[in-house]
Every structure is written in C-alpha cells, then in structure tokens.
Amino acid sequence: MSDQRPKRTAPRKLQVVALSSAAIAAVYALGWAATRPEAPGDEQPVRLAPGQQRPARARLRPPVPPGHYSDGTWTGVASNAFGEVEVAVRIQGGRIAAVRLVRTSTFYPASAIAALPGQVVQRQSADVDVVSGATASWQDFVNAVQQALTRAAGTPWPPAGERP
Numbered sequence: 001m002s003d004q005r006p007k008r009t010a011p012r013k014l015q016v017v018a019l020s021s022a023a024i025a026a027v028y029a030l031g032w033a034a035t036r037p038e039a040p041g042d043e044q045p046v047r048l049a050p051g052q053q054r055p056a057r058a059r060l061r062p063p064v065p066p067g068h069y070s071d072g073t074w075t076g077v078a079s080n081a082f083g084e085v086e087v088a089v090r091i092q093g094g095r096i097a098a099v100r101l102v103r104t105s106t107f108y109p110a111s112a113i114a115a116l117p118g119q120v121v122q123r124q125s126a127d128v129d130v131v132s133g134a135t136a137s138w139q140d141f142v143n144a145v146q147q148a149l150t151r152a153a154g155t156p157w158p159p160a161g162e163r164p
Contacts, residue, residue: 063153066124076147085140089148
C-alpha cells in the first residue's frame with residue numbers, strides 16, 4: 001500500500017505569504033528611506049479628508065518682488081536620483097510671463113507636473129502646489145524655476161549658504 005498521509009500544504013503556503021509580505025515591507029521601507037526629506041522641517045505627506053484644507057507649509061520667497069526681474073528668457077535645471085527637469089522662464093515687463101518645461105527625464109511622466117507652469121505665472125513665484133506621488137519631480141521643477149528666477153533677478157545661484 002502507498003503512504004496515505006495527508007498533505008500539509010497550509011503551513012507551506014503560510015510561510016510563502018509571510019516571506020512575501022516581509023519582502024514587500026523591506027522594499028517599501030528602503031524606498032521610503034531613499035526618498036524621505038533630508039532637511040529638518042520638511043513636511044511629511046498628509047492625507048486630506050474631502051473638503052479639508054492642506055496644512056500651511058513654508059512658502060518659497062521669490063528672489064526679488066514681482067516686477068523687478070530682468071526681461072528675457074531664463075533657464076534653470078534641477079536633478080535628483082530619479083531624473084532631471086529643465087525649465088525656461090520668460091520675463092516680460094519685469095514679471096513672469098510664461099514658464100515652459102524644456103526637458104524632463106523623470107521617473108514619472110511630465111504630465112504629472114504639467115499644471116505647475118501655469119501656477120508659477122499666476123502666483124508670480126516658484127511656490128506651487130505639491131504633486132503627491134511625484135514629489136521628486138515637483139521638487140526638481142520648483143528648484144529649476146527658483147534657479148531661473150534667481151538668475152533673472154541678477155543674484156548668484158545657489159544663494160549663499162543654500163543647496164539648490
């Protein structure tokens with residue numbers, strides 16, 4: 001007669017599920033550690049309930065008040081481990097007239113930050129809304145615009161004591 005012991009697959013499946021879960025948690029933790037804010041005071045992502053306002057965050061200061069930039073087209077480039085963003089900022093009458101994404105080589109498609117140039121023109125500042133899920137691309141965009149505005153203001157980039 002053949003051996004008729006019941007197969008014990010349930011514990012084996014449980015082990016596979018546990019190991020898979022541990023691997024996913026490890027990858028998640030490494031990703032979080034690699035992309036967490038480096039500077040003290042940087043905000044952590046906040047989930048908002050419907051109708052809830054986003055919390056106030058530190059605002060970027062333009063290098064000079066609107067109306068005081070040198071006319072022309074100024075470029076800025078910023079990069080990180082996930083890619084690079086290059087922008088062109090057109091100044092007309094000392095004010096921001098247009099912002100264009102010249103080149104993006106980021107992990108997420110350019111469409112993730114496509115609305116930001118309009119916000120720069122409207123607000124006359126690089127202080128635009130954070131793009132959840134594409135934070136590194138947003139940071140590159142903001143830094144590139146700030147760099148272009150700093151150049152248009154005639155001040156050196158990066159400002160003394162600051163990182164780009």
